[in-house]
Amino acid sequence: MLADRINQAARRVPPWALYLLLALPAPWLFYLAASDQMGPEPIKALEHEYGELALQVLIAGLCVTPLRRYLGVNLLKFRRAIGVMAFVYVTAHLLVWLVLDVQFLGQIWADILKRPYITVGMAAFVLMVPLALTSNNWSVRRLGPRWRQLHKLTYAVALLGGLHFVMLSKGFQLEPLLYLGAVLGLLALRLPGARPQARNSGPRVKTV
Numbered sequence: 001m002l003a004d005r006i007n008q009a010a011r012r013v014p015p016w017a018l019y020l021l022l023a024l025p026a027p028w029l030f031y032l033a034a035s036d037q038m039g040p041e042p043i044k045a046l047e048h049e050y051g052e053l054a055l056q057v058l059i060a061g062l063c064v065t066p067l068r069r070y071l072g073v074n075l076l077k078f079r080r081a082i083g084v085m086a087f088v089y090v091t092a093h094l095l096v097w098l099v100l101d102v103q104f105l106g107q108i109w110a111d112i113l114k115r116p117y118i119t120v121g122m123a124a125f126v127l128m129v130p131l132a133l134t135s136n137n138w139s140v141r142r143l144g145p146r147w148r149q150l151h152k153l154t155y156a157v158a159l160l161g162g163l164h165f166v167m168l169s170k171g172f173q174l175e176p177l178l179y180l181g182a183v184l185g186l187l188a189l190r191l192p193g194a195r196p197q198a199r200n201s202g203p204r205v206k207t208v
Contacts, residue, residue: 003072010074015081022085025053026092047096051121054089055165055179057082058158062186070189080135083154087132090125090161117167124160127153155190158183 029049032038038045061082067073102108111118131153133139140147162180169176 001072007072007074010077013078015078018078018081019085022057022081023088026050026089043096043100047093047101050089050093050096051165054086054093055158055161057086057089058154058161059179059182059186061086061154062158062183066186066189083131083151084135087128087135090128094121094125117164120160120167121164124157124164127157127160131157155187159187 029038029046033042033046036042038049061079064075064079064082067075098108102111112122113119131151134143134147134150143150162176162183165176166180
């Protein structure tokens, strides 16, 4: 079956390869912006690209559990890499805004307080910090069952990220709504009534 072939292929791919693959767009996009190849406002364009990549990677992370539950595709070994790289892109998105766009500390704080879409985005970043800090084996052992409860903050982060994208868009734009819809749909698959018995796809692993 297709799911079995995918699982067999995934077992041969080390997690570090996914870190490398997901990291590749970051320097390339920075180069494009630095060489004025991203339009008349390269800083804004770079900020947008990093933010959109962060949201895409977050959504990819939300897909891992439904893929296993509904299709028997087991990609759980890659979930940490996905989560860490989502944080990397959110941080890059934030740094471009802080260092290259706004630059003035007083203006940064004023924007966070006065612009709701920035408030929502900062809330998502703050929630991601403990997730990134505990994305290691030592934290899993130390926190025990509390680790899984803590990492359910991923759901709120993804929702806030999708909402941030919708709120910052000017006028009606379909793309941000599609991202938010994808997040809502993937979260809906986690509701108690939408949990079919997982197909046999290898050793049983607890999922978040």
